[in-house]
Amino acid sequence: MEYQTVTLGNKPVKAITVNGQIPAPELRFTEGDEVIINLHNTLDEPGSIHWHGLLVPYKMDGVPWVSMPPIAPGDTFQYRFTLKQSGTYWYHSHSQLHEQQGLYGAFIVEPKVEPLRYDQEVTLVLSDWADRHPNETYRNLKKDGDYYKQFRPSWKFFWDEYKTADDDKRQQIRQTIAHMQQMRMGVWDWGDVAYDAFLLNGKTAKQPWTARANKGETIRLRVINGGASSYFNLKIAGAENFRVVAVDGQSVEPVEAERILLGMAETYDILVDITEDKPYYVYAEAQDRSGYAVAALKTQSDQPNTTNITPFDDPWFSDTSHDHTAMSSSTEPSPSNNGNIAHHQHQSHGKKSDNLGQIKQVVKLGYEHLRSTFLTRDPSQEQEVIDITLKLTGNMERYIWSFDNIRYHDAEPILFEEGKTYRMTLINETMMHHPIHIHGHWFILDTGNGNHNPRKHTIDVPPMGQQVAWVQAQDSGKWFFHCHNLYHMKAGMTRLIKYTNLEESP
Helix, strand or coil: CEEEEECCCCCCEEEEEECCECCEEEEEEECCCEEEEEEECCCCCCECCEEECCCCCHHHCCCECCCECCECCCCEEEEEEECCCCEEEEEECCCCCHHHHCCEEEEEEECCCCCCCCCEEEEEEEEEECCCCHHHHHHHHHHCCCCCCCCCCCHHHHHHHHHHCCHHHHHHHHHHHHHHHHHCCCCCCCCCCCCCEEEECCECCCCCEEEECCCCCEEEEEEEECCCCCCEEEEEECCCCEEEEEECCEEEEEEEECEEEECCCCEEEEEEECCCCCCEEEEEEECCCCCEEEEEEECCCCCCCCCCCCCCCCCCCCCCCCCCCCCCCCCCCCCCCCCCCCCCCCEEEEECCCCCCCEEEECECCHHHCCECCCCCCHHHCCCEEEEEEEEEEECCCCEEEECCECHHHCCCEEECCCCEEEEEEEECCCCCEEEEECCCCEEECCCCHHHCCEECEEEECCCCEEEEEEECCCCCEEEEEECCHHHHHHCCEEEEEECCCCCCC
16 A cells, blocks of 8 residues: 555545555455465555455454554555455455545456356446545535535426426425435435546546457456445446346346446446447446446447447436335335335346346346345244344434444444344435445345345445345354445444454453
């Protein structure tokens, strides 16, 4: 870890790099490898790295004062663990706000036997960038949670929307306004922070990152949202659609889609067919529509790096996110709760693929479309299931974020007993998306796919929505549980999971 001055937005800024790079170097291993990484801190402040989504011993997890002391300036810490899984993951700082300053990178674990067929693969790391120190951003948010709001609709906006809406949409608008007033939150909070640039592999849309592809190839894209506080809508201009084959490193039955929404810290593996001799553009637009990043897959070197791409144009009061309600254990989604925005599935008949078998087709990928390729849960093997319900709470005026209105430093740990299974219900009482991440474990997210519900390390809980997931307590230790919006985590939306059998050194 070292300081370096970079110009990614509009002016030079002191960043934090690994081996002089933003993103940090891609790390690539094979499942079963023993990994030894020596991290030398040349900063003038303590630092650390967390291996996001990887199942490592808790003392290697990289959370200062939870799993380890921070790495002091001038010191070196040796991370050592064996890889128990394969897939697309990433790593980032868990100290201060260093992640926003550039300390993040891809961590790819190849399987011993690759079940997918493709011709080449490309890793794409999305992120957001501000031409200021993140401490300044946080101070401004604490002064006024709406400090960086770029979208401030007036009552005329609501009236114009209301006039053209049907009865259901009018009720939805009234409920939205009422709840914003109740929660003292801004108007449809897509994002807290204004950014100077959005990056894809460290490149802005003005000078996109490019890769060579050949007609007839199938390309595997490993897409990682390494943003500090930005959701991204993603599509591939030039391709009719693409196939999602893994989420958060875990394989799922293939789903053909036109677009996906990536919450912070989520990863998606995508297969795209290069069927024509032309450029294909991976277009990732910030959910608040304030900017975008792009990558060009070019079949000829003289093809343009950029092109005019139609932005996403979802109505502000429609569902552009993952499903808002928890699914039942059946294959059908449960009805939306009162006040939720209805989620519309866009399914058509599946089609055959020699590479992947039967493929579902959707327009906008949602969690309900994700079905694991392997058994993720066997209730007959569980002694009991213990319910935990957490409300996601916040106050934008004071910029306080919490679970159950209790900030991290005032909260008691969530106690896990080894061998038990916990059913966690996350209820979002705010008007913002929250990507909730659990360290050291998998969420088994209830998507209505029974014992083939997908495993995830990070799940989006949309505004006024909820998610249900099972967690199997199988690794004793102390583990972080938090919103992966970096500023929400710092402002208090964090809990500690602690095992009851943990014996700690004095």
